[in-house]
Amino acid sequence: MDLTEDGPSTAPEFESWVGDFTDAGFFAWMSVFKAEILVAGALDRDLKERVGVPLNWCEVLSRLSAAPGARMRMQELADEVLLSKSGVSQLVTAMARKGLVERQGDPANLRVTYAALTPVGRTTLEKSAPVFLGGIRELFSRHLTDSEIRTVTRAMNKVISATGREPENPDRPRPL
Amino acid sequence: MDLTEDGPSTAPEFESWVGDFTDAGFFAWMSVFKAEILVAGALDRDLKERVGVPLNWCEVLSRLSAAPGARMRMQELADEVLLSKSGVSQLVTAMARKGLVERQGDPANLRVTYAALTPVGRTTLEKSAPVFLGGIRELFSRHLTDSEIRTVTRAMNKVISATGREPENPDRPRPL
């Protein structure tokens, strides 16, 4: 914990640096924490019920479809969906069992494995994407003004960057 | 999905109601999604490493300490920490095994069970709270302006309310 730098909303100097369960930053965090869990949960139930595919799978399908050749290295995929290497390995195994993705080796570099979208996977993506996007709108963005959407995005992207990860890049969108 | 009502950021009528992976609402959601996962993960690792207690446990301790009599019904606790009934039951069993909480029956109503904070639990809370709150500041609120904190809180609380849950109430804070 570095106490020498001051952020934008640091408490006055005569207060403890720790803050307490009553400060505004704490409630802001709690609001993000709860909103994410509730919306992601509802989204996941929706997708399972209406398309038979969990939120995670939907994310993977959408990322693969946006990648060149509709495929990605396991490592890279793990990074994008915020899963561990082993997590992605198991996930891809499960999705492959359903025929949505396919493992492909690279003859030029025998160390890497690609996860590749199959035609069935693409069809499933086309079915799930409207539910996914509609859910995000109904559960989340519908309740915010354009200005709030901009502020929230900017604020959360700063938080993401501070962890050393890349925020989502709107200039590299995911076409359907 | 209800298509008859219009929210603040609905697309123009000539566009599909579904939106696509490129719209601002989608990127706002992704930013919240990622930020929550990354911050909660870092917070959890921090707490485990420095206090030997996961984020969930810390939440439970803090909620119990804020409750009248430092105890809550299992049901109520489940609701506050966004876990299922069985989830809380197992969680309390695990925490009780470490002596942090205690199950208490109510002689007046034999159906309910209380989870009560023990003295050891209170000591653990006092050790973990600074790490918890410091982590939130370092990982999250430090990177936001006061104005962003206010906007994010208001926006996420609207989203939470729309799911039918209660946002955190700053007028009922959690004293340490």
Place this chain on the structure above:
DNA sequence: CAAGATTGATCGATCAATCTTG
């Protein structure tokens, strides 16, 4: 040995089934 990936053990959470009390 480092990079990339997988496997097996384990942990945490949910769901469905069950139990007890009002």
Place this chain on the structure above:
DNA sequence: CAAGATTGATCGATCAATCTTG
């Protein structure tokens, strides 16, 4: 029967260990 809680089966994710290739 409904409310409150727990138990057992199962699922998803991680970590540590292992395997293969550069």
